[in-house]
Amino acid sequence: MLVMQSPRGTVDILPNEQIYWRYIENVVRQFASQYSYDQISTPTFESTELFSRSVGQFTDIVKKETYSFDDRGGHSLTLRPEGTASVCRSYLQHGMHNQPQPVRLFYIMPMYRYERPQLGRYRQFHQFGIELLGDDTATVDFEVIEFATKIIAFFGLKQFKLNINSLGDKESRNLYREAILNYFSVYSNNLSEDDSRRLEENPLRILDSKDKYVKSLFAKAPNSLDYLSKASKDRWEKLLMYLRDSNIEYYVNTQLVRGLDYYTHTVFEFMPIDGGSQSTILAGGRYDGLVQELGGPSVPGIGFAMGIERIVEELKKQDMQFEKSNQVDVVICCIGGEKEIRKAVNTAYKLRNMDIKVILAPMSKSIKGQMRYAGNLSSPYVVILGSEEIKKDTYILKDMIKNEQKEIKFEILANFLAKECIDNL
């Protein structure tokens, strides 16, 4: 039946879905503008090395989820699995560290991850994200979190709660990693395959485990906040203070660790209270070592990414009313032959010059078929042209809602339509 279909994990965004996308994009752009973020777009593919150096070559994302290939020149390229690394690369490449700091950027771009598809999880998906580079004070941690909070609230996603945690700087993070490793190693014989693997490769990830036994161990497990250096602890407390001052609701979740290696200090995530699996809708954090890791100066950064497909899913649940964006004003129907059609074509041309949204009904159909077509488009008006009208140089204007029609001259028709359709511009 279907000889060709879109590759696994990819979807067509059909006309009736576009409305959600346009809406989200508009909202997001408005927020970006309010917070003074400028848009950046980076290439769909980058040198593979960019991601292994930033995201981390031992993370699952890089290890088993990238779309990588060699180009004809033998360079290994990778479809970007996330946006932060690319933005940092661009920041460096174009010397944005020489601009007044911090630099605020946002993006809306497709991302690629080779994963098993599920609802809300695709191989090509889209993210809106912001990055703030060149300021390491807690004030911008607050700003970024505030931005995220406002956007989530704007979309009416009340069931999503802000979870935050601090991983500390590199040193604190390493100390903590050590502590986790020691603590769980004691129980290593009882760990599942997945969990022992995690413990070996990326100990912090074990805090994400859904295993009941492992979860029971969390209670007495080392707490990341206890391993923060003085400076880390200080910024963490400031951030919480700022949040409290603004009455931004947050939940300190010391089990919150992220899957990308570059995160330091603040990490946060919007998760639903009754968490399903593909349920995180927005997540981010600070990445102070990243730019340097890419060969640049030591530039701190913080940002977040929001999954647009996941927002769309949520909006669909809300039963939102959108205006039909492509509503035509007038459909022109013909009764007769070439002469009538010729005049109809020219009439459409003249009305379009006045910015009226007008289309011809399909001329191969009978008048009944043409009217049905106009009805299906819920066109508020129909103009009918027949031999009688040609003779008198008049037009029949039918109001499809009131079910009334009158025969008028072009001037009157044009003036009327111009007036009626003015708010559709």
Added chain:
RNA sequence: GUGAGCGUGGCCAAGUUGGUUAAGGCGCCAGGUUGUGGCCCUGGAGAUCGAGGGUUCAAAUCCCUUCGCUCACCCCA
């Protein structure tokens, strides 16, 4: 990558102890007298039952393979 469920015309779907032309609804198209939509009536197009192979006299219904979707893991936005 692991485990489970599902896959019938554009959409929603009946039908599975294997057996004549694979229901129905929506949508689409055309008519219901000569130049007009929406309601109603009538008719029509459209499915090699996801694909490939096998078992059988006979399969949408059984078996195998494969593709896709969904769910739980893994992971993550």
